[in-house]
Amino acid sequence: MRKNKWLSYIILCLLLINIIAPIPVTHAASLDTMVNTLAANTLETSTAQTGNGLFQQLFDLVFNKILGPVFNIFSGNSTSSPSTNNPVTVKPIPPTNNNTTLKNRVIVVDPGHGGSNPGAVANNTRESDNNLAVALKLRDKLVQAGAKVLMTRNSDQTVAPEGSSLSKELEDRVTLANSNQADIFISIHSNSNSDANIQGAMTFYPTGKSSALASAVEKAMIIQTGAIDKGTSPATFHVLRNTSMPSTLVEMGFVSNKEEAAQLNSDSYRNKLAQGIFTGIVNYFNNN
Ligand SMILES: [Zn+2]
Structure with a gap:
């Protein structure tokens, strides 16, 4: 529980810094509206999540659209171009019969x-x-x-x-x-x-x-x-x-x-x- 609390806190901070800060927000209701709008426009699964709360949508948004791409950047070298950076060569399986x-x-x-x-x-x-x-x-x-x-x-x-x-x-x-x-x-x-x-x-x-x-x-x-x-x-x-x-x-x-x-x-x-x-x-x- 303690871990989840910190995680939620970090995610909210990231969200505020990366998304909300550049956008002028005048009242609390607009946060919900904005997240809904962003989620609807960017998340493929948004329609399936209509019953979820604001926090679930924040989680999805942060993990799918912010942290996801960040992690992909860090690990991208080994996943996007395995032929040049991966030293392991996979031998083709020889045919076992004719x-x-x-x-x-x-x-x-x-x-x-x-x-x-x-x-x-x-x-x-x-x-x-x-x-x-x-x-x-x-x-x-x-x-x-x-x-x-x-x-x-x-x-x-x-x-x-x-x-x-x-x-x-x-x-x-x-x-x-x-x-x-x-x-x-x-x-x-x-x-x-x-x-x-x-x-x-x-x-x-x-x-x-x-x-x-x-x-x-x-x-x-x-x-x-x-x-x-x-x-x-x-x-x-x-x-x-x-x-x-x-x-x-x-x-x-x-x-x-x-x-x-x-x-x-x-x-x-x-x-x-x-x-x-x-x-x-x-x-x-x-x-x-
Ligand atoms: Zn014969």
């Missing part, structure tokens, strides 16, 4: 082979199993990043009805991508060679078309896995030739090579492959 890059992108992920067609089989490894395992991991990463993923198959099955011709099987994969106006088409395979020493990852793109997607995927996949880089090549595979959007076919490694077959069969290496392909896709969209 959500905006892949947001609403329609991506077809095509695990090669499946069902009655296991693809290359060697060293106790089936190509169709490797392809599906990596494709499902890739799907999860893409979905998490906001992409709309369409899988040509989600399990160990053929895409076309079992017993259909190979051309029908491949055509159904292409149709899924073309009929949904996919942004890109990614076909995932494992390689095989009669020479068991050959190993490494390679990526194909449709002959006569851009190699940008294949290059981005190959590069990121090699960085992520440390596999031998067998580069990118043009190819006339059915799914590359007939898809109407940028497409690529990834050969992740050779099941015919004992070491690489073991890697393709391991969950940790499949994670690296999926992460590498995912990063390649993100990089592709960031640069194209």
Whole structure:
């Protein structure tokens, strides 16, 4: 209470010195009138304060219009021009993911082979199993990043009805991508060679078309896995030739090579492959 009394006294003195003194006041009533007028003209909240007394209006006037600006002058250097006087630099928050890059992108992920067609089989490894395992991991990463993923198959099955011709099987994969106006088409395979020493990852793109997607995927996949880089090549595979959007076919490694077959069969290496392909896709969209 003692503090409030002194505060009121100081405020009244300030008010008298700064406002009332230059203005001739002839009687007590004019003080009330003048403050009301000043408050009505200068305070945004004056209409809400019509029920308050003279003292409340004096408080508002002094704090909002006299002390407020005075304090702003004293502290103005740090608030009005922080870029020149504030030594603290705020680092921008780095992006935590690539959500905006892949947001609403329609991506077809095509695990090669499946069902009655296991693809290359060697060293106790089936190509169709490797392809599906990596494709499902890739799907999860893409979905998490906001992409709309369409899988040509989600399990160990053929895409076309079992017993259909190979051309029908491949055509159904292409149709899924073309009929949904996919942004890109990614076909995932494992390689095989009669020479068991050959190993490494390679990526194909449709002959006569851009190699940008294949290059981005190959590069990121090699960085992520440390596999031998067998580069990118043009190819006339059915799914590359007939898809109407940028497409690529990834050969992740050779099941015919004992070491690489073991890697393709391991969950940790499949994670690296999926992460590498995912990063390649993100990089592709960031640069194209
Ligand atoms: Zn294959």
